[in-house]
Amino acid sequence: MIKEYQTVTGISGPLIIAEKIEGAKFDEVVEIELADGGLRTGKVLEVENDKVLIQVFEGTDGLAIKSTKLRFTGRGLEAKLAPELLGRIFSGLGNPIDGAPQILPLKKSDINGAPINPCARDYPNDFIQTGISAIDGLNTLSRGQKLPIFSGSGLSHSRLAAQIARQASVLRGGDKFAVVFGAMGITFEEAEFFIGNFKKTGAIENAVLYLNLANDPAIERIATPRVALTAAEYLAFELGMHVLVILTDLTNYCEALREVSAARKEVPGRRGYPGYLYTDLSTLYERAGRIKGKAGSITLIPILTMPDDDKTHPIPDLTGYITEGQIILDRGLERKNIYPPIDPLPSLSRLRDKAIGEGKTREDHPSLANQLFACYAQGREVRELLVVLGEGALSDLDRLYLKFADNFEQKFLRQGEEENRTIEQTLDLGWELLSILPREELKRIKDEIYNKYAKAKN
């Protein structure tokens, strides 16, 4: 018999303080009943003697001190899991919002999950072909990797994420593939874009969507990615599917965390974000991966918009320390009308070297990728020089580099939203571009590779 309490003594921001509670446990779920019979969900943040601090996911609007009833459920927040998840759309807390009935769960799992034992992990070294040259060629994605997209307001990260979700799914026939999509505080239009995109291509049948939109309660966002990842773990490690998780937008998630932290009057870390932001983010990101002996995998692509395009802002900064690289979108490229506007230089995939080369993609891939990086970096430097000194100051070699950089952006980086390049096409394109430069400049490529793959000068 679950006891009911009517002992709320204070309400502040998203938090409720209640007293005279017996046996409340840290992190357990509290059902909150309003005077009008409406139900909300809360979570215990702190227990002190008989005093309990509760965070309300749906917000505290309309709650009153005297009339609010609390029921302590004795368990953490759980996600309902069954194979029927696929094809469905849920709220940020996991309730159906697509008009269809609640699923019959085969299993309920705590949304906080548990850390994967490092000994149980299998290393992500399976190449995923996304069909996008800037990713496949230079910042390769692997199965089980967590690779965020750092974007800015107004950049085309949603289109890019949708393209990855669409194209990555067709890799190596036979494997079961699923997309889990978690939206935190994005607009209705953005959500519609993803849903429409999934529906159009039929991908919706293999997708689960958890949506917390901009006008949904902000605190619910703290649960949304966890619910999504719990579903992903179920699909990957129990049903053996290769799951691609897209979480957008982590910036909104972190802001919700900050709101709770401020309401608790905690000592703030940088820019008012709580000191445990790193730990909190890691409990999300680290759920990606592969496990030895399991067929499935979780590949995680979180999307975050950098406030003011500032990479040193705590959210992208701490994210970068946890994830295995980052894909950075650049406003300058977007302005030149280059889609996808991926700036390869600050972008990075830490797992690239283990996922490419002979037996994975093609033997020339590693050195070609290094060379393209180095040459494009040089070309960009020349371009800066050009701005300061004018064209007259450039040497002939500088001009070649400049030409290379321009071509690289227009041919290699730029591609159509429906264009799905194979890895061979991407690599051949790279060689074609390198033919602009003389052999002596290509120091990162060994002779045998060069002689085998280099394209004749045209």
Added chain:
Amino acid sequence: MASQGKIIKVSGPLVVAKEVPNARMADVVKVGEKGIIGEIIKLEGDFSSIQVYEEPEGLGAGDPVVSTGRPLSVELGPGLLESIFDGIERPLPLILKASGNFIGRGISINALNREKKWEFTPAAAAGDSVTTGDILGTVQETSLIKHRIMVPPGVEGKLEEIKTGSFTIVEPIARINGKEITMLQYWPVRKARPFASKLPATEPLITGQRIIDSFFTLAKGGAACIPGPFGSGKTVVQHQLAKWADADIVIFVGCGERGNEMTDVLIEFPQLKDPKTGRPLMERTVLIANTSNMPIAAREASVYTGAAIAEYYRDMGYNVLLSADSTSRWAEALREMSGRLEEMPGEEGYPAYLGGRLADFYERSGCGICLGSDKRKGSFTIVGSVSPPGGDMSEPVVQNTLRIVKVFWGLDYTLAHKRHFPAINWLSSYSLYLNNLEDYFKDKVAEAWSKTRNEAMRLLSEEAELEEIVRLVGLDSLSEREQLILFVSKSIREDFLYQSAFDPVDQFSTMKKQYLILRLIVSLYREGLKAIEAGIALEEIKKLEVVAEIAGTRLIPEEQAEKEIAAIEERVKLDISGLKGAVK
């Protein structure tokens, strides 16, 4: 008094309990029905503040708390090597067996195997008078390492009995003054194990990484810090050190870092061969993995666990390297606990005692005479990486670390951008051991070692100044000599400092090879300078075939390096003076 205390408050990893019997500062307690491990970090009247080493979910007021009466300690003895532990020395493979792929809670497993028998060979005889640190005998722990069983701390007197044969670590192997001695010892992690006497560092720790060995050398028994923003290659440098450094024992502490990185180490290290013996590197390695999503308090403890194990091997007379990646995560754990204790924060929310704790940790490094009557020497070197937020070097963890360590390898984002690895900035990095180590290099590498190194360093710093000028007024404004400096510096950067961690030949260079390449490039400068002074155009020198060959020297296998590089150097001299002949 009740036999157990009672929880009155739970706030994340901080638990406050009332009336815990025999509560002492820093003692380990078991919390709740599951017996979650925690440590007392504050006492106030009847109240004990406890940091718990596992997720506190499900704990509530009224749950029991029992003290174990012992500070957080590590088990020391044969079987440490080749192990992988979490932050409080629980073996992860056994946790895997006990709780599956995901780490459960309340698991209590001994760090060292109690059943395994080790072949003990005595080195002392009954009747000897022994004191703390004396070697009683040895156990072949792995084919690389002989584990020396030492007289435990605080024990001395007459060795009454000593055995030979196979024993587990809990079976007595000797008796000293009536006290039975086993191979298993305990040591509280937060306390440094003492030296008999500490000595200044005079030997370099050779790592095979050219920029580190030749330019910013680390000494055995020294401490170094690698700060850098994310993506600048800290972890790769740490891995390279763990793989190639000429230490006898390597302790790798993954403190709050990525799970997949630990997996990489776990998969790769057993396959890597020790360059000297050809045995798997794992045989000299202990891994401590507390990934970022594992409980935060255990992360705080992990560096101490690593240090205690390192000191134990140092006491046997080994050279030990501890690589901690990353100390920022450790400092953040301190910060989080401090915030929950509602302490007055110092800079950026870090506790005011951050500097003191960092100093305590890094000062555990050192080389010297170990305890024991044979006066053997051992060393303990620490390399800590720091992950400053936003790459901002003025932040408290970097600054407090720099006050203590003597070697600074500053990683540079722009270098990483250009895929120049290791992305250690040669202008901002430093090593304060160079003077101490000069004699060693003169003796073991070459008489002209420091002269060559300093000349290369001078060229690089001149290059930086010239680049400023080029940026303002263009390349044409430079004299031929200045352009030569740019040309040679570029060669130092691309052909010497650049080192691929993935190329089988390039990833490790001996001191000899490093010196030869550097001397070759410096010769190019000297000869080139002579030629230019004789009126030869730099373009002519650049066109020489042999100059292009310098680029390949770093890829020449060690066996042929000496001969081939010397030959190239001869040709550089010959061909450039040949140009001079043409002018005359």
